[in-house]
Amino acid sequence: MLQGWLASLLLVLVVSFSQPVHASKEMTQQEVERWLQSPVVLQKVDDFLLLVEQDDTDGLKFALNRLALPQQEVVRFLLLKHIEDNERILSPKMAIFVQGQKSLPPTYTMLERGDGYEFSIPAFNYPAISARLIKRWNSDQKTLEFILQAESEQLVLRDWLSEGSDYERKIREAY
Helix, strand or coil, rough: CCHHHHHHHHHHHHHCCCCCCCCEEEEEEHHHHHHHCCCCHHCCCHHHHHHHCCHHHHHHHHHHHCCCCCHHHHHHHHHHHHHCCCCCCCCCCHHHHHHHHCCCCCCCCEEEEEECEEEEEEEECCHHHHHHHHHHHHHHHHHHHHHHHHHHHCHHHHHHCCCHHHHHHHHHHCC
């Protein structure tokens, strides 16, 4: 009986004094710029790019998770930005890694002020970059599939032209 009461008290104390995991921390624009230009962070990004080239997603996940939180988010952001800016082709394994980054909520936010408005935006918006990378990867996969079917003479053009969403069909018709 006493053990149950103590366990309940301990649980209440832990819950009341702990900060929620999804709570965001605010940064100023200057702090964000300092993090983005930090030599230590840039060196980590270069190190992690080697893991990307080697297609070592397990090593990449492990190395990212070992970093302290502000540095972890900045490195994740810069790594994905570098992959996007250099239009690196993603392997299926790396595409799964990038897809996983899309579901991680950013911890740090920045206050954006304008003419009569104010809102918080992610300081390091890596989910948006990973969403764009996955969208490009899916498009590349469809193109590759089309080419392979055409080269092997297995492409049924009528079926290909009628499949997909209305938007995809309109895009194909425009070209």
